[in-house]
Amino acid sequence: MEALVIDTEAWYEDANTNLRSLKRDVGQCITESASYEKTMWERIETELKEINVESLGFDHPICSGVLDIKSEPFTNMPGSVSDIFKEPFRRYKLEQNHDVMEACKEFIRNEESKINMDDDLGNINYGEWLDKTEELHDLTKRMLESMLKIWKSPKYEAYIKKEKSINEGSYVCEVLAPLINIVMSDLPGKPTAWDIWGEEGSSASATRKGSRKIARRADYMMVAQLGKKAELEIVYLETGRPNSSQDKRVRDHKKLIRFSKDSIDTTRNIKNLKKIFNQSSKRQNLTIFTINIAGDVIELYAMRKESGIYKYCLIEEATIPLHMTSPSAVYPLIHTLLTLRTVVACTIHKILYNPDSGDSDHSSSEMVVTVSTPKNS
Known part of the structure; x- marks a missing residue:
């Protein structure tokens, strides 16, 4: 039939x-x-x-x-x-496998034992590695194993040698998402934070626009729980194809700036966030991080607001090698991703645990309106 x-x-x-x-x-x-x-x-x-x-x-x-x-x-x-x-x-159907069951038991036992460990990072500073040596080794190995799948893929070999096209969906699912998921899972200090891969509009954008229906979507966001009903979008990512045009890269760069500014502005106009960032010690550590995958280059930026001025600056950048290469060529990518992991964990920790200074007077500067048009806001 x-x-x-x-x-x-x-x-x-x-x-x-x-x-x-x-x-x-x-x-x-x-x-x-x-x-x-x-x-x-x-x-x-x-x-x-x-x-x-x-x-x-x-x-x-x-x-x-x-x-x-x-x-x-x-x-x-x-x-x-x-x-x-x-x-x-x-x-x-397969019969139950004893080895798989034992592996499950061992994994759960190990993870349960970690839950009881002290995850307090104490008095930490930016510029310091937060993960222990064995954790850094494990993260690096997992990221390299993920990249190895790409290096062995006939699809990416054809892209390198024959310039066969790789679409954005494949690039995200096969290259970027595995790396981001590895490096942004189980952050040091175990903060409550979660990933959103392009499935919903930015709350910060919705706040500025006045409606979730017209809120802009980032390709990726990380949201941090800072208190009861107090959620801060702390990381944004935009990407395209491995051979994205310069125009696409510039548009994504500007889009990420808007997301970052919108997120910072939520600390002024959302009640639960405003209550947290009413302390200068919290405001001083408020930083939003962005990742612009500009073709085969990853760029890590940060935005801060100091003296009423929004400042947006590049922290790290690295090439994403889509073919087998030398350790010195792949290290910058690993370093950039681990930098993202570390600065996000450090920022969340400082916002949550830095002692209040007693200064409850929010920045006296006026909040700068984000200029937008109906087409590209």
Whole structure:
């Protein structure tokens, strides 16, 4: 049977055609089967006779000629009949593996023991490595293993040697997301923070624009929990293809500046954040970090507001090697990513735990409005 693709404007006719075809095929199965399997097909045939496609809705599997174990007609059948339908699929199942179970137990035991460890970073300063040696080794190894998959990939070999195109989705999913997920997980000090990969608009942008519906989306954000209902977007990332145009890189650069400024401004106009940053010791450490993947180059920037002036500056940059290379060529990428990890962890820790100075007078400067147009705001 070749099921029709459903046209939502005339779906009743198409769905009924599919149902009639399905009934014919079920009838053929009854003829060709025996014993319990024959009983199953007969029961399916009986149930299909009672089906009214209009009551199911166009997106029901039966309307497209599909028998789905989670839908009618199986929902009205005893489990013993459904089990016969499942039988051909049992070949794909694996028996429980003792080694995998032991690995799970060992992992959970190790992680549970870490929960009870003291994660207090104490009095830390910028410019200091926060991860212990063994953790740095592990992070570096995992990032290199992730890059090795790219170096061995025929797709990226074709990109390097034959200039075959790599789209943005592949670049993000295969190269960037694995690296960011590795380096931004389990930050030193174990702050409450989470990643958002392009699935929702920036809250900071929504605050400025007055609506989530028109808020801009970053390709990636990290949000830090600073208190009850006090969330700060502390990292933004924008990317394109490995061979993005200069124009695209410049647009992303400007977009990241807007995100950063919007995030800083939320500490002035969102009540729960304003309460936190009303202390000068907190304001002094308020920094938003951005990553601009400008083609095959990663640029790490930071924005601060000092003396009423928003300052945006490059911290590190490195080439993203998409082919096997020397340690000295790949080190800058690893260093830049670990710098991002460290400065974000340090910033969150200082905001959360630096002692209040007693100065509760927020910056006296006026908040500068972000200039925007309907098209590119």
